[in-house]
Amino acid sequence: MSSPPRAETFPANTPAVSQIFVTALSQGPLTRLELARRAGLSPAAVTKAVRPLIEAGYLVESVDEDARPALGRPASLVRVDSGRALFVGIKVTGDEVIGVLTDLCCRVLLARRLPLGDRAPRAVLATLADLTQELLAEADGLGVHVVGAGVAVSGDVDRAEGMVRYSPFLEWREVPLAELAAMTTGLPVTIDNDVRALTVAEQWFGAGVGLSDFALVTVGAGIGCGLVVHGRVVAGAHGVAGEIGHVTVDPAGPLCHCGNRGCVEAIAGDAALVDRVRAATGAEVTDAAEAAALAHEGVAGAQEAYARAGEAIGRGIATVANLLGPERVIISGEGLAAYDLFAEQIRNSFAAAAFGSAAQCDVQTRPLPFEEWARGAAATAIHSFIGSGSHQ
């Protein structure tokens, strides 16, 4: 339980090494020439950067058998050896801890979950340690080192300082989670806000690959947003950023937990939908799944609640597009299960509120399996391991 963090380090001693590795990681396999072009470096710089990565086993180079030419030398492709290192990713919710073991390319090898009886830091850390031990035992069977863990929590999380400043779901304030989790798991630990962690996963391994500016909007209990601007995740000078859930849609709308009225979250978050469906139909609805079921059955009051939520979400997305002009907006989250109930309203309301060519922004949806949040946490661990954060 309290072995010191393992000492394996990534051989990234220059920004170019990090950059080449990240390019191969998110866009590979690639020829050296293509790697140079995409990373904006000279072929000589690529040669220099690739060498230590191949020597340490993080990159491998092999002939592209699929593209063997009739004459001449076949092209060599550089790719990441995904099995070179493993990572643990953990998402802490209000009532369970979800963990995944991933390879270096953030592919989920296995997923586990444990219920959380008590939300106090001590209890959460104990569960988190148990879950990590389970995953490490499985990793031992694979004969590959786990070199880092990521933990994702909703709320105001200071990644650099390793502190959970405030998490409403857990009722935590100023918990030095990174240090505590490193002690109990024996791994180097990176913590981050859950939506930002998911954004890192999308940037490197998902629908954000190759884009310098995109937004990830998560729909579910809360309405969150991760932003990538100029190739980097926006963290906010004071710890707050991406609060699309608190864009005002209607100043005369329902009261939000933040104290204002008519925020996107106060109209489109799970709790708001349940309240509104209950009020409109008189049915004893207790969660979002039941609310959606009523709407799917064609109950008018329930359908109207989802339509209104879709309008609010579309307005929020348009606000992001009007301010930042991202290339793409990815909509994800548990709320996607009910997407057919408000997809049209999201698109129409986005199109109406987008200003000029901001409407050209590509709005996509992407399903979110339950372990995806934990995978996001693993992505932050990979990010920290590669250490590119310190170079960019």
Add this chain to the structure above:
Amino acid sequence: MSSPPRAETFPANTPAVSQIFVTALSQGPLTRLELARRAGLSPAAVTKAVRPLIEAGYLVESVDEDARPALGRPASLVRVDSGRALFVGIKVTGDEVIGVLTDLCCRVLLARRLPLGDRAPRAVLATLADLTQELLAEADGLGVHVVGAGVAVSGDVDRAEGMVRYSPFLEWREVPLAELAAMTTGLPVTIDNDVRALTVAEQWFGAGVGLSDFALVTVGAGIGCGLVVHGRVVAGAHGVAGEIGHVTVDPAGPLCHCGNRGCVEAIAGDAALVDRVRAATGAEVTDAAEAAALAHEGVAGAQEAYARAGEAIGRGIATVANLLGPERVIISGEGLAAYDLFAEQIRNSFAAAAFGSAAQCDVQTRPLPFEEWARGAAATAIHSFIGSGSHQ
């Protein structure tokens, strides 16, 4: 009128050279050690980067007479030779062309304005060329080369392509202004959206110096916003960004020219204020100055219009803060002339709508003399000349 663009180029052959120069430009004079620290480079890298800049006369190094120690060697300070090159900055409005001549540190040496009878590109270019000739004649007297010009226009401007995509005030679509202006002035020309140009000026020479994340909000005929995120001005993937004027404040509010209702600009822009003051008071108000005069006289309907505008602006700023978490928001623009009429409402509405620690954002005001927009254009010319855009 049609001499070829002058060939003087800046000796920035590496990103480090650009970075050191920009640091000295915006934060100097500094010792070499401090220059290294602020630019995040090694002292050796600074020595290497400084040499060509001193040789070409862009940087000078001299003893700091103010800080001569009692014993030992006095500190040497590196500073930009502001007189090494001059720049022209031009702002085109719907009814005049404003031009400034600046030094390399973007200090305005002189300002000129010419009325615009006709908004057609040909007429605007002729006026722009006349104004530039006036400024060049003055520059000749100083014996320093003018090495570039910047032209700022409101609307959708594609700086990289040199195209004005759409400017509602000028009623222009797809005008290749950079190329046309280069032909008529004989100078290399950079064009940009006027608010973004002003943002560049604030970032390098104003209230944004040393900040990696800030917003500039301009209040006047329109409500605009320039954003700097991760140290760079946000341009938007599709040409639109910073449209704080089209953040919705009240979906039941007045119709906006963009087709939506209750946008910040439809409540707080000059035209909206004039309309509302006229409707509320019955007075024959024709411009913002008259509307503000009535409010200053204590006419209740006029005061209420400004109070409502302040609430809308504060809400818009909070939306920017909630999404991006900037360190600072700078409020500027012609509308500041009436700032006392809505300052309190801006602050209160910002504080109420800011989410959590986003409220810690430093909201400042900054007066905007009439030539400031043209100075912003000169800043983009300096930016292009240094060529850092291509390295960052």
